[in-house]
Amino acid sequence: MKQILVVEPSVHICVNDNNEVLFYNTYNYNFLYYKDSNIVKIARTLLSENNNYVIYLQNKNTKIEKKFIDELIANNMGFVHSLKNTMRKPIQLYPISAVQKSSELNDEDYSILIRKNILKHLNEATVYFNRVKSGVNNHILHKQFVYPILDENNSEIELTIENIIHFFESIKYSSLKNINIVGSNLLNFNGFSSLVSYLSSFNANKRYFLRLSEIVFDNFMRIKEINPEDTTIVLTIFADSELNELERAIISLQNLNLNFQFRCAVASEMEAVFFKELFTRYKISNYHIIPYLDNTNFRFFCKNVFLTFEEVLELQNSMINIHTNEHINPLFFGKICLMPDNSVRSDIHSENPIGYNDDNFVIQEALYIALSTENSWRLTRNKVESCKDCVARNICTPISNYEIMLQKYKICEQQ
Amino acid sequence: MRNPVFFKSNGGNQYFFETNKKLLHYCSDSLKEIIETNGKEFIQKNFNNSQKENYDFELYNNMKAQGYFIQQKRVNNDVLITRNHILDAISNINQLTFETTEKCNLNCKYCSYGNLYNDYSKRTNKDMSFDSAKVIIDYFKEFWDNKANKSINGLIFISFYGGEPLINFNFIKNTVDYIKSLNIKRQIQFSITTNAILINKYIDFLVENNFNILISIDGDKTNNSYRTFSNGKHSFDKLRKNIINIKEKYPIYFEKRVNFNSVIHNRNSVAEVHDYIAVEFGKTSNISEIRSTGIHPEKLNEFKRLFNSVNKSLNESNNKESIINDNFIKLSTIENLALFLHKYGGYNYQDYSNIKEKTIPLQKTPSGTCVPFSKKVFITVNGLLLPCENVDHKYHLGKIVLGKVEINLEEIVSFYKRKFAKLKNKCDKCYLNEACALCMYNMDIDLDGDFICKSSVGLEAFKKYLSAQISKIEESPYLYERVMKNVSIE
Numbered sequence: 085m086k087q088i089l090v091v092e093p094s095v096h097i098c099v100n101d102n103n104e105v106l107f108y109n110t111y112n113y114n115f116l117y118y119k120d121s122n123i124v125k126i127a128r129t130l131l132s133e134n135n136n137y138v139i140y141l142q143n144k145n146t147k148i149e150k151k152f153i154d155e156l157i158a159n160n161m162g163f164v165h166s167l168k169n170t171m172r173k174p175i176q177l178y179p180i181s182a183v184q185k186s187s188e189l190n191d192e193d194y195s196i197l198i199r200k201n202i203l204k205h206l207n208e209a210t211v212y213f214n215r216v217k218s219g220v221n222n223h224i225l226h227k228q229f230v231y232p233i234l235d236e237n238n239s240e241i242e243l244t245i246e247n248i249i250h251f252f253e254s255i256k257y258s259s260l261k262n263i264n265i266v267g268s269n270l271l272n273f274n275g276f277s278s279l280v281s282y283l284s285s286f287n288a289n290k291r292y293f294l295r296l297s298e299i300v301f302d303n304f305m306r307i308k309e310i311n312p313e314d315t316t317i318v319l320t321i322f323a324d325s326e327l328n329e330l331e332r333a334i335i336s337l338q339n340l341n342l343n344f345q346f347r348c349a350v351a352s353e354m355e356a357v358f359f360k361e362l363f364t365r366y367k368i369s370n371y372h373i374i375p376y377l378d379n380t381n382f383r384f385f386c387k388n389v390f391l392t393f394e395e396v397l398e399l400q401n402s403m404i405n406i407h408t409n410e411h412i413n414p415l416f417f418g419k420i421c422l423m424p425d426n427s428v429r430s431d432i433h434s435e436n437p438i439g440y441n442d443d444n445f446v447i448q449e450a451l452y453i454a455l456s457t458e459n460s461w462r463l464t465r466n467k468v469e470s471c472k473d474c475v476a477r478n479i480c481t482p483i484s485n486y487e488i489m490l491q492k493y494k495i496c497e498q499q
Numbered sequence: 500m501r502n503p504v505f506f507k508s509n510g511g512n513q514y515f516f517e518t519n520k521k522l523l524h525y526c527s528d529s530l531k532e533i534i535e536t537n538g539k540e541f542i543q544k545n546f547n548n549s550q551k552e553n554y555d556f557e558l559y560n561n562m563k564a565q566g567y568f569i570q571q572k573r574v575n576n577d578v579l580i581t582r583n584h585i586l587d588a589i590s591n592i593n594q595l596t597f598e599t600t601e602k603c604n605l606n607c608k609y610c611s612y613g614n615l616y617n618d619y620s621k622r623t624n625k626d627m628s629f630d631s632a633k634v635i636i637d638y639f640k641e642f643w644d645n646k647a648n649k650s651i652n653g654l655i656f657i658s659f660y661g662g663e664p665l666i667n668f669n670f671i672k673n674t675v676d677y678i679k680s681l682n683i684k685r686q687i688q689f690s691i692t693t694n695a696i697l698i699n700k701y702i703d704f705l706v707e708n709n710f711n712i713l714i715s716i717d718g719d720k721t722n723n724s725y726r727t728f729s730n731g732k733h734s735f736d737k738l739r740k741n742i743i744n745i746k747e748k749y750p751i752y753f754e755k756r757v758n759f760n761s762v763i764h765n766r767n768s769v770a771e772v773h774d775y776i777a778v779e780f781g782k783t784s785n786i787s788e789i790r791s792t793g794i795h796p797e798k799l800n801e802f803k804r805l806f807n808s809v810n811k812s813l814n815e816s817n818n819k820e821s822i823i824n825d826n827f828i829k830l831s832t833i834e835n836l837a838l839f840l841h842k843y844g845g846y847n848y849q850d851y852s853n854i855k856e857k858t859i860p861l862q863k864t865p866s867g868t869c870v871p872f873s874k875k876v877f878i879t880v881n882g883l884l885l886p887c888e889n890v891d892h893k894y895h896l897g898k899i900v901l902g903k904v905e906i907n908l909e910e911i912v913s914f915y916k917r918k919f920a921k922l923k924n925k926c927d928k929c930y931l932n933e934a935c936a937l938c939m940y941n942m943d944i945d946l947d948g949d950f951i952c953k954s955s956v957g958l959e960a961f962k963k964y965l966s967a968q969i970s971k972i973e974e975s976p977y978l979y980e981r982v983m984k985n986v987s988i989e
Binding site for chain 1: 508511523524550554558562565593647649650651653654686841845846847848850851852855969972973974976981988
């Protein structure tokens with residue numbers, strides 16, 4: 085009889101050259117982290133193409149190895165089996181993520197493969213229909229979450245309804261699932277009624293982003309033009325709003341037959357508590373709290389946005405999540421923006437447009453650029469210097485707007 | 500449908516396959532017992548449980564919490580073909596294959612258009628006219644330049660097939676010249692499948708236009724002896740001389756653009772073909788089998804005598820490992836394993852969008868039949884449009900009439916709906932549905948003229964299939980990683 089160690093296919097194993105190894109069980113979310121060359125050696129043997137998560141055990145196992153095996157068993161990650169001498173070594177189809185049209189192919193093959201049916205990769209389009217002047221503190225909000233572009237330096241500009249319709253006509257054969265309309269004072273936008281009417285023919289979820297302060301008596305009824313069936317109104321609220329005004333507005337909006345989502349932007353713990361109490365009082369559950377960075381609250385921001393290494397290990401990931409994190413950035417992939425200057429970009433941060441929304445605009449060409457050049461779509465932790473050797477890089481959260489804005493990617497060192 | 504399915508490999512190991520979540524798992528006896536009794540067996544034993552049983556019970560519970568082992572009616576994701584599917588396929592078509600001529604200068608024993616078969620339209624030695632090609636190209640060009648085309652500067656394959664296409668060289672030249680004159684905003688790749696008997700005369704043109712050339716050759720002179728001229732003389736010497744000439748005159752082109760296809764039969768073997776092509780030409784060959792459908796009833800014994808299975812032949816090779824390594828993705832045994840791993844391995848993603856969608860299952864039509872026009876269109880010398888060259892002409896999807904292409908979408912939808920309706924019942928019960936590669940056009944026909952699938956796989960046959968695939972990996976463990984990383988299935 086021979087002894088074999090069989091690791092479960094639910095286990096994600098990641099090793100690095102710093103003698104670190106992580107075993108992460110996607111069934112019970114238990115993990116084992118070691119910094120030990122002996123364990124790293126075993127992990128590499130398990131991962132070798134001739135073993136497929138199954139290795140023969142020698143009788144001369146060291147104490148460390150025995151302890152490791154006991155820990156694997158205790159975490160339901162693997163077990164020692166006896167194998168008759170007449171039997172072949174079994175295999176586990178361990179979790180290899182195979183993306184057939186992957187950039188890991190050589191450039192020529194990848195280039196050919198992604199050209200075919202390229203429109204399927206477009207799932208979400210966000211239109212920033214204007215850029216307006218604003219004070220110092222507000223100018224980076226749109227880099228943190230979906231929010232109107234407020235700029236302290238550049239001049240004010242606005243897209244026309246013709247620009248916007250031209251853009252959507254160009255992308256209508258894609259696999260568009262979500263449409264976001266963002267800008268300052270949407271309800272006062274010249275083409276508002278035409279836009280609402282035009283977009284109603286699109287079979288996609290629509291989200292109109294408004295700020296609570298923009299809804300005033302004069303334009304209140306315009307909200308009703310929005311068809312509630314496939315549209316959500318995302319309402320951003322800041323804690324500096326007058327409390328009485330805020331309460332009155334929430335009650336008025338609640339009475340409308342529309343889908344609202346309240347988004348509370350907070351810069352401190354106190355503001356977060358304020359909103360939680362407010363919405364609890366009105367028994368409203370469709371709200372979420374978003375921390376944002378201003379010039380004064382870096383400590384609060386880091387505490388609420390970033391995670392420690394230990395917190396990363398505690399995250400609950402499925403194997404498909406891990407594979408997604410390995411290859412793409414799910415927060416950005418498949419999304420494009422039409423900017424107020426009529427340029428088309430793969431994300432709000434990118435400096436280089438993937439196209440211009442003029443008569444020569446071909447969405448297929450723009451998507452080809454998005455898929456074949458380095459940008460946020462495939463910005464994974466494997467690609468950034470500070471994270472690429474970390475054993476937890478694929479179970480960690482995807483790189484976010486906040487990190488791109490700060491150009492700091494190692495979230496576990498920000499606190 | 501049983502879930503999970505337990506089976507044993509040839510190496511004596513037990514596994515289970517979870518049919519809902521598509522997971523293959525090594526399985527001890529105690530785990531099997533726990534799964535089969537829903538854990539009751541374990542609970543009854545209680546304090547006497549071994550460490551292994553405790554481990555397996557925890558594993559079973561963890562898996563159950565993740566949604567494994569649910570006994571539910573199988574969700575069949577098979578979709579029926581709609582007008583939009585076809586329009587979408589036509590708008591995005593990327594291969595036109597012209598049946599350049601029905602004529603051939605060879606008379607190969609196992610030819611699909613020879614007397615071994617009775618399921619093809621009668622050959623009348625007709626050539627295709629350039630006018631027909633022009634009509635077809637003009638028709639599809641509109642779609643290549645259309646906004647509804649979901650690709651960008653994609654590769655369009657223009658292929659010439661026969662008979663022996665070089666017999667109608669003027670047609671090839673005129674078609675190539677015409678396509679080049681159109682300034683199509685696509686990458687065009689010309690290709691030709693040829694027996695290479697006439698190739699010396701035209702090789703300069705083919706090289707100039709960067710043709711992919713696929714040459715049919717079955718090995719050395721003895722191996723190749725079913726490929727004869729109509730007077731019965733061997734074609735081998737002429738063929739070899741012509742190939743060597745290309746290799747010497749255009750060595751870089753030969754390396755990059757010339758490939759071989761070899762049919763395995765009773766006068767050759769995978770090893771002989773592999774060794775000959777490697778030594779003589781420094782290349783590997785695509786390996787295929789003699790077609791096993793549509794055989795003339797009177798020729799059944801002759802077919803049986805000629806036929807040799809690629810798998811059997813490969814297993815009989817002394818240098819099997821090196822053949823697999825050299826020919827990796829060209830062998831049907833690897834192709835079958837790839838299909839199995841891609842459909843049942845659990846972690847195969849077509850592209851980045853597929854990995855992002857996560858839970859959306861891959862939709863397919865009943866059987867392994869593709870959506871018409873989704874892979875290619877084959878145009879016959881008579882101007883009929885077929886889904887591919889292996890489909891009987893009576894099932895054409897459209898035709899050229901008075902200088903125009905006529906495609907009746909409603910008729911096609913209705914035809915596929917009728918045919919799929921009958922097949923779907925079988926597919927619903929077939930354990931191998933997801934990995935089906937069987938095209939309905941290659942199936943037998945019943946008295947009503949409907950296609951009948953004789954390959955529907957029940958539980959026991961499915962166990963055998965799983966066992967055969969897992970046994971291949973147990974035997975050569977490296978195959979798993981190599982197939983997952985290097986082989987792609989459309």
